Amino acid sequence: MSGAALRRVVFAGLATIGTGAVLVAGLLLRGGVSARSEPSAAEAFLARRLRHCAIPRGERERPNPLPATPANLAEGRAHFADHCALCHANDGGGDTEIGRGLYPRVPDMRRPQTQSLSDGELFAIIKNGVRFTGMPAWGSQDRASDEATWKLVLFVRHLPDLTGAELRQMRELNPKTPSEADEDREEREFLEGG
Secondary structure, three states: OOHHHHHHHHHHHHHHHHHHHHHHHHHHHHHOOOOOOOOOHHHHHHHHHHHHHHOOHHHHOOOOOOOOOHHHHHHHHHHHHHHHHHHHOOOOOOOOHHHHHOOOOOOOOOOHHHHOOOHHHHHHHHHHOOOOOOOOOOOOOOHHHHHHHHHHHHHHHHHHHOOHHHHHHHHHHOOOOHHHHHHHHHHHHHHOOO
C-alpha cells in the first residue's frame, strides 16, 4: 500500500470515529444520561439490530423442543408470575414501577417487536440477558434450566391471548412483600375465626 493510500485509510478511519463521537456527544447533550426519555427511533432500531446480530445464527434458528400443552403453558405462566412479572407485568406489557424506570423501557412483549422474534432468539435473550439493558441472564447451564426457559418462551408466545382467569391465577403467584404476607395471614385467620 502506498503512503497516499495509507493516509486515506487512516483519514477515513479517523473521520468515522469522529462522526461517531459527534453523534454520541449529540445524544448526551440532547438528553444527558437520564433514563427518563424514550430512545429515539434510530436508537431503538440500532439496538434491535445489534441484539439480533449478537445472537449466533444457530441459536436464533433453534426451534422450541417443547409442545404448547396446557401443562407446559401453566408451568411457564407460574414461572413468569414468580420471576418475570416484577419488571414485565403479569400481562407482559411492562407497565410496572421497575419496567417504567429502565432504559431502554421494558418492551411490551405482546407486540410484534417481541412476538416476531424466533423461539431461539427469545430463549437466548432469557438465558443470556441483554447487555446495556435491565435484562439479566437467567438460568444455569443445565437441562432443567433450559426446559424452564423453553416453557417461558411458550408462555411469552401466549401473552397476546392471556385470559382474565390466567391473570387472576398469576396475581396469586406473584411474590409478596412481608407486609402483604402478614395481611394475607391476618385475613385467613379472621376468616377461619381466629
